[in-house]
Amino acid sequence: MKLFDLGFEPEEVITHPRHQAAQVDLVPLIERVRACRSPQDGYELQQDLLRRILEVEDDRNAFSKAVKRMRDGKAPQVGAPEPQSGRDPLDIETWILERELCERVSRQFRSIGDALAWRAFNHDRRYILALCRNAPAGIMAGKAGLKAELETVENHWRDSGQFALMHDLTNCLRIGDITVWEDDGPHTYEIKTNSKYRNTVQERRIATAYEAVRTGSALPGDNPGERLHDIDAPLLTHMELLQIATQRASKDGIFAAKAPGSRALIAVDLHGVISQRWTPEEYGQRLARQWNAARRRARIGDQLDLNMHATSLDSVSRDPLRVPWGIYPLHPVAAARLIGDVMTFVVETSGPSLAADLTAQGIPAQWVRPPGTDDVAAGEVVMEMHSQADWHAPNGLTAKLTRTLQLRRSEMDRYLIELLDQDCWAAGIRHLLLSPNTSDRPWPVFRNEGDTWL
Structure with missing residues (x-):
């Protein structure tokens, strides 16, 4: 900030x-x-x-x-x-x-x-x-x-x-x-x-x-x-976890949990922290203990310099690609606290674990960002996904279609901060990899976003 x-x-x-x-x-x-x-x-x-x-x-x-x-x-x-x-x-x-x-x-x-x-x-x-x-x-x-x-x-x-x-x-x-x-x-x-x-x-x-x-x-x-690419699948997220996190943090001060898709989430509400009457030392210890426990449960705590995170802190009206907190399916008070940084949340993943998840879904993926704790630069490539498939042309010929998609910071940020369902996200990646019309720098758009945002 x-x-x-x-x-x-x-x-x-x-x-x-x-x-x-x-x-x-x-x-x-x-x-x-x-x-x-x-x-x-x-x-x-x-x-x-x-x-x-x-x-x-x-x-x-x-x-x-x-x-x-x-x-x-x-x-x-x-x-x-x-x-x-x-x-x-x-x-x-x-x-x-x-x-x-x-x-x-x-x-x-x-x-x-x-x-x-x-x-x-x-x-x-x-x-x-x-x-x-x-x-x-x-x-x-x-x-x-x-x-x-x-x-x-x-x-x-x-x-x-x-x-x-x-x-x-x-x-x-x-x-x-x-x-x-x-x-x-x-x-x-x-x-x-x-x-x-x-x-x-x-x-x-x-x-x-x-x-x-x-x-x-x-x-x-x-x-x-x-170019924009319509994904013929509805947007699915885990907003229910963020709803629980904001409710619990407002009462308990800190809430941390494993999130589906090789992710961990932590939310901190200053009003909840104040109500606990912790000393600064007690607050720091509880924060570290709960966050590390959530990472362990998500199996992303072994090598933190290969982790990547997205945070709500001081983010409003900076990045035009971010969905505004005001339309997240949260209580208006919780949304206001996120806007004002009275409440913050962080979602973190392990790059290699995420690549392994996609590979297990039939999308060969490789985490290419070198170890380090520095913030990811705009446009930086963090992961590559590959595909090879037969494509049957209208004239009866068959061609081998090979493609590599590069995952950059903006899409990783979206996967984390919007808590996209991993199967939904993988389906979008698979669509882009297999479609002969995918451009060199695609921007995927899922259907029925109004069912997620208020």
Whole structure:
């Protein structure tokens, strides 16, 4: 977490009045996302979310200006928001803490925007995968084109009763400015203050994204091998284990267990930890004992430098590929605690054990990541899977089809953090290995995701 890297203690973050207020606000916002049934529901929720994010970002801009002034030996500007931490206002670290807390809280609210986007797209991951492929937008407050975007939202609502979602309220929608749900489905637009100046590059990326969803053609970007592939099987997960984990951790502080598919899971809830009245030493000992026991039960504790994990910690609205916690099938309070890092969970696997599981299912696999405890880099290959099969062409000829799939960090992260059922996951891999139409860099999409996410 960036705040910890800057030298601030977790207690300073979690107990900060702004952070605690956000925790209270998140629960009803999550409930409203889940209750959205009409364009009016989406429009009203977006207006509320917009107000909250702009308020936080206005404060963040002001704190950032104060930090710059103090670094130049000046006092904070007149009218700067008052720090809420209780720290010394003459210390620049006080203002840095306030600035970074605003960044955290704005991301937490954007995770609600991500949840609203998933719900508006009816949990169709293809649209998210296609429209996330740009750099993040940055701060809304003070944005030059904000007025034009707001007018577009209002015009669609006033004239047609259509819901128009502003992408800047999300992290997962990065191509285009607004998506409008019209009579024939969603349409994404680039909005300009002056209509004479079109952004043809972004318009092409929008068109490419929608063509990729419709036909399976290349996704936006430089690699034509990156394509969506529909897996003709429903998405299956072990969300019931995460439900148990969050419930138990909220009461007991720590919950650890073996998870199906050569995985172990641990959840920690700060409110539950506090209720146990453990000393820091007792907490550390219990955490290590329960986590190591879960690893042993999952048979992944023998060589930890060959293990790989995914964590919920400080993850909201950073990775556009992550499903937002707000639509996980969890109690709204548990979802809010995950968003705010009041509760965290980790899922871990052994690379060689996972490769052995796939091999036992008839998918020869090899863990290729060398031993080490460093975080996996974006795009890094961690496992390779192989296949060889006969393919019967329409002209009566038979060909040998051989293929190697490389598993990278994003797909491994999904297997872990979404607790995908291993048989379901293996079926998707088998489909990609055996299909003659699989591209060099496939993005698999299972069916019926709405049955998993709320």
